[in-house]
Amino acid sequence: MSLPPTDGVELRCPRPGACCRGRGFEADAGAATVIDDLAQLFDATIDAERRAEEAYRALSAAFSYLPEVTDFWSRMADEEARLARGVGVLRAELEPERLRRRLALAERDDAQAIVGPHAARVLGRVRTLSDAYLFACRLENADAHRLFALLQRELMNFDPARARKLTDLLESQIELADFGLLLRDRPGLQRAPARGL
Secondary structure, three states, X not given: OXXXXXXXXXXXXXXXXXXXXXXXXXXXXOOOOOOOEHHHHHHHHHHHHHHHHHHHHHHHHHOOOOHHHHHHHHHHHHHHHHHHHHHHHHHHHOOHHHHOOEOOHHHHHHHHHHOOEOHHHHHOOOOEHHHHHHHHHHHHOOHHHHHHHHHHHXXXXXXXXXXXXHHHHHHOOOOHHHHXXXXXXOHHHHHOEOOOO
């Protein structure tokens, strides 16, 4: 799928390959997040989903003058909230000793490399609906879903049924491609300005 142009807004990563393969997120200036065990991996995944929800709610507000667009961003935000709740339920079902399970060194390194992208910084660079779509494409392929993959891989080691529940959560997601079709079919929307970001 090709992405619409970004009207010259360059979204770059100072740590290519570390957080999102260099596709648009800056590292958070705060302290590094340490992920050593399954509980911390669950928490990082929930946090990433909540940050995505906040970003989509901001996009909904920024394009509130376009009802079909604001409705889409609101549904995306609701979807991220649903995913955060679902991961929270799975976390609550696990016994404390399972949550304290240390991750393998490679998995800890992978998780820590993913955590830290700060969507709010990039969101501030969104000027048009085309930029918003590109931002969302990158957000959907960034930290939350990569953390989901690590979490699923870790759960498969001792609880395949819960790993399948995690897969089911992701499979029911709204398709961002549908929004890309809207932009393709109505090219005038691509340059619609974001307000208040």
